[in-house]
Amino acid sequence: MNITRKHNTSVIREFSRFSKDYNSYNQIQAQVAEQLIHKLQQKHYTSIADIGCGTGAIYNHLINNEISFDAFEALDASEQMLLLHPNGQRVTKRYFDFNKPEGFEDLNNKFDLVLSSSALQWSRDLDWTISKLAHIGSSFYGAIFTSNTFKTLHEAASIASPIYPSEEIKKVFDKFYKEARYDICRYKLYFDTKKELFNYIKKSGVSGGEQKLSYKQTKKLILEYPLDYLEFEVLFIKADC
Numbered sequence: 001m002n003i004t005r006k007h008n009t010s011v012i013r014e015f016s017r018f019s020k021d022y023n024s025y026n027q028i029q030a031q032v033a034e035q036l037i038h039k040l041q042q043k044h045y046t047s048i049a050d051i052g053c054g055t056g057a058i059y060n061h062l063i064n065n066e067i068s069f070d071a072f073e074a075l076d077a078s079e080q081m082l083l084l085h086p087n088g089q090r091v092t093k094r095y096f097d098f099n100k101p102e103g104f105e106d107l108n109n110k111f112d113l114v115l116s117s118s119a120l121q122w123s124r125d126l127d128w129t130i131s132k133l134a135h136i137g138s139s140f141y142g143a144i145f146t147s148n149t150f151k152t153l154h155e156a157a158s159i160a161s162p163i164y165p166s167e168e169i170k171k172v173f174d175k176f177y178k179e180a181r182y183d184i185c186r187y188k189l190y191f192d193t194k195k196e197l198f199n200y201i202k203k204s205g206v207s208g209g210e211q212k213l214s215y216k217q218t219k220k221l222i223l224e225y226p227l228d229y230l231e232f233e234v235l236f237i238k239a240d241c
């Protein structure tokens with residue numbers, strides 16, 4: 001069975017539906033956001049954008065690491081996630097969909113730093129999204145989940161990953177930025193029971209609720225999944241225009 005790239009409105013719906021649970025089901029994304037902020041080389045930026053900001057992991061890590069800024073723009077296509085993002089004197093929260101041209105117009109050359117953690121795997125057309133992102137800021141630091149996330153699970157269910165392989169992501173950044181550097185990180189998240197493992201997938205926002213398996217298929221998958229952990233793979237990107 002093949003699953004095509006999921007239509008974005010349903011991804012946003014899933015994030016909105018589970019927005020209140022997000023902070024309890026996002027251990028890996030929390031770690032990824034922290035690692036991303038540790039890669040920053042300056043202690044001050046003029047204007048920062050956070051693409052797919054969610055409930056504010058990036059903002060919180062900037063504050064905790066004493067990285068200052070004059071302005072911070074938190075951008076997300078889920079109103080519910082934006083509501084949960086911290087407010088602040090220097091913070092602007094804005095509804096923004098990285099799959100649509102509308103929001104990009106106002107952002108051109110606005111930022112010296114564009115950040116994005118655990119969100120851009122849901123770009124419907126990564127080539128198009130990154131071509132636009134390259135125009136809004138001179139420096140980009142991001143983390144994107146790759147198709148090796150849930151690899152064994154996808155193999156067991158005979159489904160294709162709905163997200164991009166790392167090689168495809170790299171090609172896109174090489175095309176639109178002058179210089180791009182990459183790091184791959186792999187993570188394992190262990191569970192006591194299969195029930196907890198499958199519950200996590202539903203609520204974490206990593207899958208975006210991607211699989212539409214029947215009840216019978218899901219039951220078979222739970223029985224046959226050979227691991228007591230989930231696999232994640234993240235590509236870290238540092239790119240300059």
Ligand SMILES: C[S@@+](CC[C@H](N)C(=O)[O-])C[C@H]1O[C@@H](n2cnc3c(N)ncnc32)[C@H](O)[C@@H]1O
Pocket residue numbers: 008011012015016026029030033051052053054055056057058075076077078081096097098099116117118119122123204205206
């Ligand atoms: C896994 S969460 C990551 C949130 C946050 N960056 C973090 O590290 O915790 C992914 C976020 O991307 C947002 N998102 C998904 N598709 C989007 C789109 N097309 N445009 C803007 N935001 C999107 C979701 O609403 C969600 O808040």
